[in-house]
Amino acid sequence: MAEPVLSFEQVGYGWDGAPPLLASLSLTVAAGECVALVGANGAGKSTLLRLACGLLAPSDGRVSAGGLDTRLARPSALARVAGMMFQEAERQLCCGRVRDEVAFAPRLGGLSATEVKRRTARALEATALASHADAHPFDLNAGERRLLTLAALIAQDVPLMLLDEPTRDFDAVQLALFEAWLAREKSAGRAILLISHDYDFVARNCPRVLHLAGGGVIADGPPEQVLHDPALQGDSPGAAPTLPALCRAIGLPPTTDAACFDAAWRVACERRAALSKSRGEA
Numbered sequence: 001m002a003e004p005v006l007s008f009e010q011v012g013y014g015w016d017g018a019p020p021l022l023a024s025l026s027l028t029v030a031a032g033e034c035v036a037l038v039g040a041n042g043a044g045k046s047t048l049l050r051l052a053c054g055l056l057a058p059s060d061g062r063v064s065a066g067g068l069d070t071r072l073a074r075p076s077a078l079a080r081v082a083g084m085m086f087q088e089a090e091r092q093l094c095c096g097r098v099r100d101e102v103a104f105a106p107r108l109g110g111l112s113a114t115e116v117k118r119r120t121a122r123a124l125e126a127t128a129l130a131s132h133a134d135a136h137p138f139d140l141n142a143g144e145r146r147l148l149t150l151a152a153l154i155a156q157d158v159p160l161m162l163l164d165e166p167t168r169d170f171d172a173v174q175l176a177l178f179e180a181w182l183a184r185e186k187s188a189g190r191a192i193l194l195i196s197h198d199y200d201f202v203a204r205n206c207p208r209v210l211h212l213a214g215g216g217v218i219a220d221g222p223p224e225q226v227l228h229d230p231a232l233q234g235d236s237p238g239a240a241p242t243l244p245a246l247c248r249a250i251g252l253p254p255t256t257d258a259a260c261f262d263a264a265w266r267v268a269c270e271r272r273a274a275l276s277k278s279r280g281e282a
């Protein structure tokens with residue numbers, strides 16, 4: 001079997017002076033997987049993403065990204081295998097022009113001027129930012145700034161992308177663009193680990209969900225299963241995706257697929273009508 005793009009082996013991590021945040025945590029993410037990391041505020045999700053790309057080093061265990069031990073690999077080598085979108089886009093923007101921001105990683109990676117230009121143009125096109133190429137990043141709106149961080153990752157062209165609440169600034173059009181991009185990346189074999197508190201988004205886009213709580217992964221499975229775990233509901237009450245929550249409320253098997261819901265609802269209605277008829281009810 002191919003080596004996973006990301007692996008955590010018995011990883012522990014704690015901030016100085018605080019109790020351990022993560023303990024004996026193991027997980028793997030393979031090429032082509034789009035995995036959501038969910039859990040309560042403060043569970044350690046952003047910390048886990050920073051460990052995954054080597055911005056933090058584990059106190060115990062081993063983190064490997066693209067086959068590199070993040071504790072031992074050079075930052076320049078790690079930047080060729082993993083890239084991260086921060087929770088606040090502003091915190092990772094460092095250039096005065098949109099096109100320079102997108103070109104930053106390829107340029108730093110020593111690529112030829114032609115390749116830097118090609119990647120930059122492609123990333124600006126994919127994120128609908130080409131018309132803003134000469135703008136200052138802080139003159140963009142919040143969703144566009146978020147798209148700019150995505151463009152920078154696209155230009156970095158890494159096998160592992162770590163996205164911290166990628167959809168939080170998007171309007172409906174930007175969200176649709178992002179979801180279309182995600183679908184393409186999954187089929188192209190990119191490994192994506194993302195954090196989200198939007199469980200409808202997760203149910204639509206992530207076939208696998210990890211629930212982080214108490215320092216470890218306490219559930220790992222499809223959204224229908226993990227997002228309805230009472231433990232997660234306890235962490236984030238009322239956050240279950242709306243369609244499965246509706247199924248649950250009216251006694252149908254949970255689904256995130258509108259067509260399946262429709263079919264199950266019709267069958268339930270027909271059964272109910274047949275039952276009423278057999279009882280001689282009006």
Ligand SMILES: Nc1ncnc2c1ncn2[C@@H]1O[C@H](COP(=O)(O)OP(=O)(O)OP(=O)(O)O)[C@@H](O)[C@H]1O
Pocket residue numbers: 015016021039040041042043044045046047048087
């Ligand atoms: N630089 C830091 N120094 C000390 N403690 C920190 C630091 N960054 C985060 N923490 C603490 O670590 C814990 C986990 O933070 P983290 O941001 O990883 O959680 P999270 O699950 O991503 O939360 P959220 O959903 O609110 O973004 C929190 O208690 C936080 O206060």
